[in-house]
Amino acid sequence: MTEAPEKPRISRHLTQTRLTTRATMALERLWPLVLPLLVTLSLFASLSWFGLFRMMPDWARFGVLAAFAAAAIGSLILLRRYRAPTAAEIDRRIEAANALVHTPLRAQTDKPTGRQDGFADALWREHQRRMAARLDGVGSDLPRTGVPQRDPWGFRAAAALLLVTAFAFSFGPRGGSVDDAFRAVAFAETIPPRIDAWVTPPAYTGRAPIFLSAANNAETPVFTVPENSDVTLRVTGGSGAEALFFADAAGTQREIKPSGTETGGEAAAPAPAAVPSVAGASAARQFTGKLTADGVLSLQSDGRELDNWAFAVTPDKPPVIRFSGEPRRAVNGAFELHYEVEDDYGAASAKADFALEEAPAPDARPLYNAPEMPLTVPRRGSPDVAQKATRDLTEHVWAGSRIKLALSAADDAGQEAKTETKTIVLPERPFTNPLAGAVVELRKIFSLDANQKQHVLDLIDAVTLRPEDTFDNPSHYLGLMAGRTSLKLAQTDEALREVADYFWNMALQIEDGDLSNAEKRLRQAQEALKQALRDGASDEEIDRLMKELRQAMNEFLREFAERAARDPNMAMQQPQPGQELSQRDLERMMDQIENLAKSGNRQQAEELLSQLQDMMNNLQAGRQQQQGESGQQSEMREQMNKLGEIMRRQQEMMNETFRMDQQQRGQERGEQFGEEQGEQGDQRGQQQGQGMTPEEFADAMRQLQQGQGQLQGDLESLMKGLEGMGIQPGQGFGEAGEAMGQAEGALGQSDGGRAVGEQGRALEALRRGAQDMMQQMQQAMEGDQGGGQEGGRQQNADRDPLGRPRATTGPDFGNSVKVPDEIDVQRARQILDAIRKRLGNALSPELERSYLERLLKLQ
Incomplete structure (x- = not known):
């Protein structure tokens, strides 16, 4: 009575399990047969959404479509292999999935064979009841398609990922659609190449770039360019197979690799990476190299020449430097050099090299190296190769010694040149005060060889043995004793150099008082301003240096006047009224220097500053003539x-x-x-x-x-x-x-x-x-x-104490320094304003901006 309601429940549950198992078996048999078709369709959709069909020519598009059609047909043929699961297969799958023994599920439908009687039927029904009790809770398992065994590398996942990526890309501006594969698209042939070629000479030559592919240069047979010029060629479009070759005069041909590839040879230098072009066109390819010899540059593609340019390379000659006069002592004691520097593009730097004629002892310990004297070089483009350089080397310990002198110059290409070696005596400052001269000599002894320190101490003891007979001023005795103490305590070279500086300043104080310091500040202010003019300093820097020069000038003139008032001999040497240079004249001269510098005439300002230096040198030397004048x-x-x-x-x-x-x-x-x-x-x-x-x-x-x-x-x-x-x-x-x-x-x-x-x-x-x-x-x-007289005094007889033409020979008519008048300065300022305004335009071409920047640097 209790089994009657159990049979319907088991029957309903078993029916559901059989349906689920049927679906599972159908899926695992059908999925391997459908998967190739799905992969084929996904690849087709991916190509379409990526827009590749739109970029293909018709013959390629038709070929790809045919391949996809063949793959789809082959995938459909595989579906013929599908077989639906039978009832017996379903029951066996359920028994296997639930690990049922003695086939309890088939026992429900089986019938006994042979003769049947009541006992056999009752026994069979009992067996079915017991087997049915095992079916309580049976269920189906998951599908087992076997695809992982057939695709161990997981290519099906790559197809799915590509499909998702392509679907997202299709919504972009360059995305495609499935219709592109069935729509004829006008495919553009290879874009004709656009060739841009130019030569950029080295910056130090001051030459403008040459645009080789310009229309006005199409008929130029040979381009003359400086050595080490950079040649740049950019190809936009084309087939992408363009190659650049350089053939020298001997016929040797070498290839210049494009940017981003390994280069070989001197003509292939690294260059910026190529800039990609718009979609559908070939990326821009850029070639860069240096021109070091005559030759022909040829652009070729697929065995044919697209264009060529012939070059005649102008060699960069090494500089030439030579003495134009003997090195000498200037009127103010400074070392003066007259020399000439020549270079095809202008020398970059020059200097004077010093060496002692008599080499120091092997065990000597000098405190100072050779003096340094950088030389000025002519401005680029200036026809005047003659130069003059002055430097006060009287403070150096080599002053008064015989030295070997040679001048050297270098250009921007790294080439150097030297003059012959001259043997001269380095100018030294004369000291009229014996005590000042003795202090300088003591300084020189231990500066050339620090091992002579004890000898110098002994000499100082000898000088100070009877101070009442040697020293007129007690402060000089105290200063020398302080220097002796510092020298005795100095142990390092740095400390000894500080003592040497102290001895030099003490000698100047003994000789000139405060005037030497004012003279030194004036000379430093003049050199700083000259260097700023050469370096193209800003107007603010020029203002600051001019203020320092004016202050140093006023201080020097004040000290000079006070000294003249104290010294009767100096007062007797003052110039005649007609030969005087007033404070107002100096101020006006410095105003001219400042105006010329701010208006861009740096070279004229530098020349006028040199004239001012010469005038002050003459004043410091007290040069003048007391010659009577006839009526x-x-x-x-x-x-x-x-x-x-x-x-x-x-x-x-x-x-x-x-x-x-x-x-x-x-x-x-x-x-x-x-x-x-x-x-x-x-x-x-x-x-x-x-x-x-x-x-x-x-x-x-x-x-x-x-x-x-x-x-x-x-x-x-x-x-x-x-x-x-x-x-x-x-x-x-x-x-x-x-x-x-x-x-x-x-x-x-x-x-x-x-x-x-x-x-x-x-x-x-x-x-x-x-x-x-x-x-x-x-x-x-x-x-x-x-x-007139001979020698230097004949040249000086027609100059006043400040170096101006004396009134007997007339005023200075502008022959020494060409100073622009007010109108020229105004015009120069207008031109500079126009250049700066054009340079500030952000839309100006890059070549024009580079040219304008070089114009401003020529100031």
Whole structure:
């Protein structure tokens, strides 16, 4: 009675288990047959979503489609192998999955064989009941497809991952679709290559780059370039098989590898990585190499030549340096060198090499190395190869010794040159005070050999044995004893060098007092400013150095004047009133140096600074002549002073005329702008014209006309005075008078532009006339004096204590230093402003920006 309800429950559960097992067996038999078809479809979708079909030519697209179709058909044929599971197979799978023994599931459907009776049937039913009791809780197992055994490397997972990645990529701007495989796409053939080639000469040559592939260079047979120029070639598009070859004059050909590959040979240097082009085009390929010899550069692709360029390489010659005069002592005691430096692109550096003629003893312990003296080199592009360098080496312990001197120069390519070796005596500072000279000699002994320290101590003891007879100033005795104590306690070379510096400063204090320190600061300020001008320092740095130079100059002149007041002999050597250089003249000269430096004329500023240094050197040396002047010489000096005044007034008048003309032109432009813009423009134009009304401008022009006429009259008076002295005025004075008349007429017509031109012509003619007048006066004076002295004093007789041309030979007409006038400076500033404005434009081409930067560096 209890078994009746159990049979339906077992029957329902067994039916569900059989259905689940049937599905499991069907899946594990079908999945290996369907998987190839799914992989084929996923690969097809991946190629489509990646947009590859859109990039293929038609023949390739059709071929890939045919391959996929064949794979799909083959995968469908595999489905014919599928067999549905039978009931017996399902029961055996359930029994195997549940580890049932004695086949209890089949026992439910089996029937006994043979003759049946009541006992046999009852026994069979009992057996079925017992077997049915084992079926309680049976279930199915998971599918076992066998795919991992067939695909041990897991390629099916790679196909699935590729499908997911391609699906995400399809939503991007370059993604494709499944339709691309069945849609004809116009495929572009290989993009014709774009060739950009240029040569960049080394920066130190100052040469501009050459764009080889420019249209205007297409007919150039041979390009002349400096040695070590960088040649760069970039190919955009093309087949990607382009190769670059360089064949030298001997016919030897070598390949220049593109960027990013291993290079071989000197002509293939590393270069920046190639920049990829847009999608669908070949990546840009860049070739870079150096041109060291004549040859032909050839770009080839698939055995045919695309383009070629022939080069004639100009060798970089080594520099040449030579003495242009004997090394000598300058008037202020500094060591002066005159030399010439030549190089095809300008030397980079030069220096003087010193060595003692007599080598020190093997056991000597010198405290100082050879002195260092860097030399200035000509600016690039300057035709003047003659240079002068001065350096105060009197403080060095080698001063007064015989040394071997040679000059060396190097260019930017690393090539060097040397001069012959000269044997000279290094200039030393003369000391008139015996005690100062003795202190310097003691310093020199232990500086050349620190082992002589005890000997120097003994000498100091000898000098200080009777201080009341040796020392006039007790402070000198105390200073020397302090130096002896420091020398005795010094053990290291550094401490001994400090003692040597102390001895030198003590000697200067004994000899000159405070003037030596002021002189040293002045020289340091001059050298710092000269170096800043050469290095292209900023305007702020120039301002700071000019302030230091002015302070050092004022301090030096103050100390010099105080010393002259204390020293009667020095006061007797002061120049005549006509030969003096006032503080105002020095200030104006330094103002000119500062203005030239800020306007970009660094070379002129450096030359003017050198002239200032020479003047101060002459002042420090006390050079002057106390020669009496005859009456005729005084008259000549008076006439030359008049000429100098006329030239100064003409220069000022030209500057004033130019300024007024520019102001009037600006006012007229403002009025025209106001007329075009209406009422608002009228008000703006009136505001711009408030500087000077037309009546005021005409009145100012009349005043300039009167001044120009008076200047012309003064020139005529000067010419008559020269004729009275027996000097024939040159043709330049006649041209100057004519130009002054033309300028006067132009001023009367308020034509400022023409007046400025005539005034400039008059000024130039005055300079030519002044040269002729000076030659005639010099010949006349030589005839009266019967010739000058020989040697250096003959050259110095026509100079004042500061090195200026003396009044007997006329004013300085600008022959020594070409200083631009105010108009030239204004024009230079306008050009610099235009260059900086163009350089600040971010849209300017890179080649143009590089060229403008080199222009600014030429300052």
